[in-house]
Amino acid sequence: MTIGDDQQHWHGLPIREFPQFDEKITDELPAADSVAWRIAVNAYDGDEQWESAFARFTEAVDIARVRAIIVGAWSDVYENGPEEVIAALAGAKERMPALRALFLGDIDSEECEISWIKQACVTPLLDAFPELEELAVRGSDGLTFPAVRHGRLRSLTFESGGLPVGVVRGIAASDLPALEHLDLWLGTSEYGGDAAVTDLEPFFAGTRLPRLRYLALRNSEIQDEIAEAMASAPVVARLEVLDLSMGVLTDEGATALLAGQPLTHLKKLDLHHNFLSEALSARVRETLEPAGVEVCLDPEDADDDEEEDGTVWRYVAVGE
Template sequence: MTVGTYLQELHGLPVFDFPDAEAQVELPATDSVAWRISAPTYSDPGDELWGQRFERFLKTVDTGRVRALVVGGWDEAYENSSAEIVTALIGANNRLTALEAVFLGDMTGEDCEISWIIQSDVTPLLSAYPALREFGVRGGSQLAFPSVRHGGLETLVVQTGGLPAEVVRGIVGSDLPALRKLELWLGTDEYGGDSTPEDLAPLLAGTAFPALRRLGLCDSVIQDAVAAAVAGAPVVARLERLDLSMGVLTDEGAAALLDGQPLTHLTHLDLSHHYLSEAMSERVRAALVPYGVTVDLSDAQVGEDDGDGDVWRYVAVAE
């Protein structure tokens, strides 16, 4: 129900934590790692805050060779939005001239639960870095993503415990002609995830993102409805990988998926963290594995009977 680990890799580069000022650590070659800049989310007096650490980072490394940045925690991320971080990154765009990848909000549940992370309008970062190829953000509270155009972005990942419909519509309404991978954690309505398959219409119709080859619609409490919508979606015909993991997928959704258009052209189908019966899991394997599709049906879940006839099922990450 929570994020338990930090990113280990971004843009094909291992993540390296920019150290504390007093640490005696040999720094790697600037362009050989994704630099993680993080500060305590529960700070004490005298702690170096995120903005201070970022300024020290800019003075320490060869900024013209930085290829990837991971923003970790910032002071009281559960109360303070990412707006100041976004502004700081934009202000450094004339120095971070080689930057190709950014991930904003790499925090575990111990730092700040995913649904507590206060984000902001993150699209100015895309405008400030036209050479950006990969962008990711974690946390849906106050997240804004009005439709934007970016000619080079190839990967967009948005991880939330609840992705607002307005944000979904902004993303799928964006002009991203180079986008090859899109991953959205839709979440639950309890944490602001009020989108429906209708909000995904331009994406599913295939009219958005002509280069798209990898699609993830994950962590959804309405995963059966998402699967049913995907089953007839024109965009699926050009996909290589489809990810419907982490959500409340039951036999109903899996049956709709299999009864829809052929999926045998896929190289990989991810249904991990699911609520499928063993019989349905076998049906999925039998329909796809003989055609060379790798199918991930790991992390099988069992709903909880509350004793009154209701069965409770949960997404993988919410709070």
């Protein structure tokens, strides 16, 4: 698990790890606004709480100029949620007027599996930072997201092995007039991903997200149903990127998607990690690539079905 495709950058900035308490600062720290600062402590039996690390950070860095913060592991992430982390960040809101991006839970599988990461209600971060433009959250155990209004947020991402339906509905009911990029890893019911395709209808309509240009509804066990709904979803006509990757998309869903409204206006269609036949994969390419659409659908991305006692098993890319 990494931040996006390029783990060296986030929010358009190079990532700089803030030293932990037992590490000496051997090099001069960069300008506060020139990097995305990653702050983390030991996830297991650490000698420092995340809030203490953040306090050291505020003393060492001119936080009035900080533009992006990545929250790595806090203590015992498999048992404790980030309530104190969120409170520490919100408590410094007056001192961080330039903050535009927050990533809560940049925690890899060696520290804690994604579906074991304890989370909390994250909307206080939006309340505290009305100028925030990007919010990303990893993990969903205990995650809540009541409907909010935020006038500046442009990008919202939830990475999970199972996104609770309450979170999906909260996002769908929110008023986010500036949102351009929405990325939801819906996951599986085994890990708490209990949203049905009907819960996604507000995203298909797109009326509450007037500026949406990038829509990812992925890593889902209902990927075929999502693809079928996208075939006639009004929001598709104004999208630049449609991402239905990482799930259990089969020929049935992809066929319905191609049979629906035109997709040739898209800049990119991402279907990587799927269960498509070679013939259907070729058809997708032949339909869209001549129109200039970037299709993410390499042959090695196609996963094989697993069969046991007559039952076919298919798996999303990220579960546990």
